[in-house]
Amino acid sequence: MKPILKPFCMLLISMAIGTPIHLFAQKKTGFKVLNDFPIKSTGGWDYITVDGASKRIYVSHGMQVNILDVATGDSVGVIPDTKGVHGIALASDLNKGYTSNGRANTVTVFDLKTNQVLKQIAAGTNPDAIFYDEFSRKVYAFNGRSKDATVIDAASDIVVATIPLGGKPETGVSDGKGKVFVNIEDTNEEVEIDATTFKILNRWKLDGGEEPSGLAMDRKTSRLFIGCGGNKTMIVLDATNGKILGKFPIGGCDGVAFDPELKQAYASNGEGTISVIRELSADKFEFVENIPTERGARTIGIDILTHKLYLPTAQTKPVEPTADNAHPRPQQIPGTFHIVVVGK
Structure with missing residues (x-):
């Protein structure tokens, strides 16, 4: 058996050397927080x-x-x-x-x-x-x-x-x-x-999806990327027939953006992350990573020319529960509203 084993091992090594790295590990985005743009006026926020x-x-x-x-x-x-x-x-x-x-x-x-x-x-x-x-x-x-x-x-x-x-x-x-x-x-x-x-x-x-909120589309492949914040799941849907092509774990998402050049969908999560799903082909997708952002950054906008992402958020403080409101929303700290900029 030894004469057979050695050539076989050499074959495996040569195959590994010639195999693209993305087949062994998903390529990360390289994205991180680059900047923040302050907006000093008070008030809540939603889409950007x-x-x-x-x-x-x-x-x-x-x-x-x-x-x-x-x-x-x-x-x-x-x-x-x-x-x-x-x-x-x-x-x-x-x-x-x-x-x-x-x-x-x-x-x-x-x-x-x-x-x-x-x-x-x-x-x-x-x-x-x-x-x-x-x-x-x-x-x-x-x-x-x-x-x-x-x-x-x-x-x-x-x-x-x-x-x-x-x-x-x-x-x-x-x-x-x-x-x-x-x-x-x-x-x-x-x-x-x-x-x-x-x-x-x-x-x-949307079987397996609860409370769909964020939505983006790859028009070239007719694929919809649906962020379901209720059960923290992104559903990929074929827009031509309604067939579900994939489900991926995300966070408490309220917004989704898609980059048609990078073929990446981004779900902005209130926990303070962006979940990235990559489109490998019209019918194949992969979860890439969670990019750290800031807590409360639950909606998202994209500049498809620079590939940068923009997320509004603010610092908050807890509010004491009352008899009428057992689970009050945190209160925004005045002067802390800003836009988080994410990119390479």
């Missing part, structure tokens, strides 16, 4: 939108939207009177921005160049997530309490449809080809909408 082309960051913050320079963090403007603002959508081809104002039940329209408010549009009850579908030139505001979507024609800024969704909607995305997808948080579903007729085409149950 990054536009690398205009080099601007739009941050929902209490009753206003703060606009920062993407490279320096310097303030370059404010959109005022956005009561309970949740999200910011950009229709760059029309030079317009839109904010979803949860407490006012309105959508604010503003000029992207001057930051001047152009119009207030009535929406449903508690508009939360919002995005612009460039295919149909429509803005979708997803209303948490009325459980529907307000569809606004971005050319005229007129509401053209209200779509009942049968549950509480969270983040929505478009495939850029006529389909819109939205998470339904309280029914654990993904809903597909026809962007031309505004009809619901499919309702897909």
Whole structure:
């Protein structure tokens, strides 16, 4: 046996030397916290939108939207009177921005160049997530309490449809080809909408996912990355048929971003991490790592030109429970709100 064993061992060694390292160990991102941009005004926060082309960051913050320079963090403007603002959508081809104002039940329209408010549009009850579908030139505001979507024609800024969704909607995305997808948080579903007729085409149950919130898409492969904060799971879904292609452990996520060049999906977790899922092919995915950030950084924006990630958070202190509120939310420490910058 010895004459056979030695050549066999040499064969194994030569195979190992010639095998790419990613087959033995996942390649890490090399990402880390690079900077933080302070915003001294007070108020809560939700979504953040990054536009690398205009080099601007739009941050929902209490009753206003703060606009920062993407490279320096310097303030370059404010959109005022956005009561309970949740999200910011950009229709760059029309030079317009839109904010979803949860407490006012309105959508604010503003000029992207001057930051001047152009119009207030009535929406449903508690508009939360919002995005612009460039295919149909429509803005979708997803209303948490009325459980529907307000569809606004971005050319005229007129509401053209209200779509009942049968549950509480969270983040929505478009495939850029006529389909819109939205998470339904309280029914654990993904809903597909026809962007031309505004009809619901499919309702897909997210088996193994609870309270889907964050959502991003690889348009090239038609894959949806769904962050389910209820059971700390990311589901990868085939947007053409609703088939679940993967499930990965993450944290208490409220936001998801996707980098189409690096083929990486990022889930921002309130525990203070970013969970990274890499797309190896249209049907193969892997968990890469958890990148340390800061506690409370649960939403995320991405600059796809620089590959940097931006996450809002603040320092908090505990609040004593009362008879009316046994589990109160921590209180924000004034002057500590900031944007965490993550990248290489």
